Amino acid sequence: MLIVFYMYQMNMLHKTASLLLLLLLASSHITAQSNKTIIGKKYRVITETITNSGMSLMGQQVDITGNVSTTADVEFQTVTNANTYQLLLTVKRLKGVVGAMGQQQDFDSDDEATRNNPLLKEMLKSINQPQEMLVVNGQTLAVENQNDVMSQLGNANTIDVSKLVLALTPKQIIQGFQWSDSTSSENAKQINHYIISKIANSEIEISVSTEMKMNGTIKQSGIEMNQNTMGTSRSVRLYNQLNSLLISEKTAIEMTGTSEIMGMSGPLVFKSSINTMVKE
Numbered sequence: 001m002l003i004v005f006y007m008y009q010m011n012m013l014h015k016t017a018s019l020l021l022l023l024l025l026a027s028s029h030i031t032a033q034s035n036k037t038i039i040g041k042k043y044r045v046i047t048e049t050i051t052n053s054g055m056s057l058m059g060q061q062v063d064i065t066g067n068v069s070t071t072a073d074v075e076f077q078t079v080t081n082a083n084t085y086q087l088l089l090t091v092k093r094l095k096g097v098v099g100a101m102g103q104q105q106d107f108d109s110d111d112e113a114t115r116n117n118p119l120l121k122e123m124l125k126s127i128n129q130p131q132e133m134l135v136v137n138g139q140t141l142a143v144e145n146q147n148d149v150m151s152q153l154g155n156a157n158t159i160d161v162s163k164l165v166l167a168l169t170p171k172q173i174i175q176g177f178q179w180s181d182s183t184s185s186e187n188a189k190q191i192n193h194y195i196i197s198k199i200a201n202s203e204i205e206i207s208v209s210t211e212m213k214m215n216g217t218i219k220q221s222g223i224e225m226n227q228n229t230m231g232t233s234r235s236v237r238l239y240n241q242l243n244s245l246l247i248s249e250k251t252a253i254e255m256t257g258t259s260e261i262m263g264m265s266g267p268l269v270f271k272s273s274i275n276t277m278v279k280e
Helices: 012-021 148-152
Strands: 042-057 060-081 084-100 103-108 131-136 139-144 178-184 188-200 203-220 223-240 246-261 264-279
Touching (some): 203 246
Antiparallel strands (some): 042 060, 042 264, 084 103, 084 131, 178 188
């Protein structure tokens, strides 16, 4: 939000690649606003993520690439006040390809072979299962019926619902208006800076600059990776001025740092681009 990561356990190399891909971040949050015109409507959210990462382990370079598409349906249920809304998120499809060290693996949740793959079946079993989500002040505070797709991906939402609705008053919607916010957890912190860069044709363009730091341990499939990384994210979001709903977002992320896995440590560099589209 986010940037999504998928488990590949064909061998130890694929396990390492999977852990490194978990570093991809969702882009920064934005405060949510009430707009009752969207209640009861269903929207399709498509996110495409391209990742290029590199890690040096004991003098050996491990390069990882990923191209992943997530398709989800979002239905707004309630809008309580100016900054609170509840919705149903249903992930409909995960599709992509991940490569490392000259090897690659394709997957598609619509494909029977992918669904029957014992290494992926657990991760994909909750596709098409609705997930209730509550957003307050740009934060996803409560998730009921949390599906296993999300938990298998390190509790990171494949779709960042907190930025779907723009929370600005009519007086604030002027070109050049700026504001900031931040989020933090035990292992991560980010500071977000926003500016309305353009208003034209009933659309609001917002530029987002984010500073990110991650310091902690990722654990997946019994393997742990300690990481200490920092970097930046640059996004351009386009909102519908009539209903405050996100139309599209383009994000570029760059991070560098160090990581340690299976007793080996080394520098880590990765870049990613994330494109999100919202359609009725």
